[in-house]
Amino acid sequence: MFGYVVPMYSRLSASDLSIYRRYYCEGCHQLKAGFGILSTAAVNYDMTFNAIVLNSASGGGSDVDRTKSSPLCVLKRPSSGSEIMRRAAAYTVTLTKWELEDDRTDHRSLKSGLASLALSRAIMKAEERYPEYDRAVGGGFKALRSMEEDGCSDAVLMGRTFGEAVAKPLASLAEGACGEHILGLMKEVAAMVYVMDAVDDLDEDYMNDTFNPYLQDGAVFRNKAEYISRNIYGITSSMRDIMKEATRHYGHVRKEMGAEVGVADNIMHYGIPDSAKKVLSGDASAKASLKNILFNRRNRYGAGQNS
Secondary structure (H helix, E strand, O other), X not given: OOOOOOOOHHHOOHHHHHHHHHHHHHHHHHHHHHHOHHXXXXXXXXXXXXXXXXXXXXXXXHHOOOOOOOOOHHHOOOOOOOHHHHHHHHHHHHHHHHHHHHHHHHHOOHHHHHXXXXXXXXXXHHHHHOHHHHHHHHHHHHHHHHHHHOOOOOHHHHHHHHHHHHHHHHHXXXXXXXXXXXXXXXXXXXXXXXXXXXXXXXXXXXXXXXXXXXXXXXXXXXXXXXXXXXXXXXXXXXXXXXXXXXXHHHHHHHOOOOOOHHHXXXXXXXXXXXXHXXXXXXXXXXXXXXXXXXXXXXXXXXXXXXX
């Protein structure tokens, strides 16, 4: 697993840890059942959080069972009949497709090309079953590309523009009055991920001459550590603003959630801020990604937590 929207395990109770493991195991099982075993490499922390929020707010939390961890646990069948969990798996594949496509456009990366080839059957299935996901997520990436071509230097604006586009398909699954707040929550969390990723990738983007909103101000760039030190107030202020808005929406969504509140609270109040701290301190420099997982590179967080 990989991603920024991760729990702080040291502050999770045993019962909440069990709940979290049930969800990411179920994510693997839904991917394998719907899109083949290779697609399970795409399971990630960020989508697990979305699945927890959506499934719990819709009253489906109790139907997700934990699988005992083993080398072959991925071969187990899904335990949940939830349409939300099935669609979250399809959405994960669609988002992965566009992330790899974007990476290939930026870097002409052999790894990304091979990863796309390995997942081609899964991607085709997701496109056929849920073309609306493909259009929405593709539109989000195209909007980002347009902003990149214009030389946008506002990372928060880019993150929110992208977040709103890619959150709409998932938020549309929410039932009841909290749908608007689920959209707002997922939009802001996606924006936070975008900002963390941009900071995390400063050195790599500078060396590869690829777009990064933080490299558009014309200032001399020496290295990521020096850049963060020089701009720490502005970066942390942006992160706080995003999390303040995300927390506001989460407060409304939380009222509709069931047994998973403890897990979601942990991720919102401890996990995401801790990820931001790691990014700013340089601890997240060996960021994991799908192509690195597929090519046996150790993930950044939660070693040994995989389903």
